[in-house]
Amino acid sequence: MIMLLPVLTMLAALGSGIMAGLFFAFSSFIMTAFSKLPPEQGIAAMNSINVTILNATFGMAFFGTALLCIVLGIQAISPASPEGTALWTRYFAEWVPWNHVRTFASTGSLIAFILAYGKLNAV
Known part of the structure; x- marks a missing residue:
């Protein structure tokens, strides 16, 4: 199973991205387009999508991604394991220096905005 984790993780990430794209499309323009239709046409269009979307490709992306996430969650490294300890040690060593950079x-x-604000108010 350990050998499959990178592949399963990539597939779960890909499925999550596909689902994010689908939900983004609905949030950003599909429902807006439907709102410009008369109600009976908007309802018909939405019903058509609801019927059409029920296919193997969507099912695999939607339910397969959820299943992969569950499997990966179950297989996640235990904090008390040697792998968990090694991961924490590496994470800590890599994260702290980059956190200093972010700080x-x-x-x-912050300083640049304060200086810019001061110049704007001086005018």
Whole structure:
């Protein structure tokens, strides 16, 4: 199972991305387009999508992704395991220095905004 984890993780990420794209499409323009139709046409269009979407491809993306996420959650590394300890040690060593970079970058942004605000109010 350990050998399959990278492949399963990639498939779960891909499925999540596909589902995110679908939900984004509905949120950003499909429902807006439907709202411009007379109610009976909008309802008919939505019903058509609801019937058409029930296919193997959508089912595999929707339910397969959920199933992969469950499997990956069950197979996640135990914090008390040697793998968990090694992962934490590596994560800690890599995260802390980059967190310092983010802190300095954010502080630099704060200073830049304060200086810009001062110049705007001086005018």
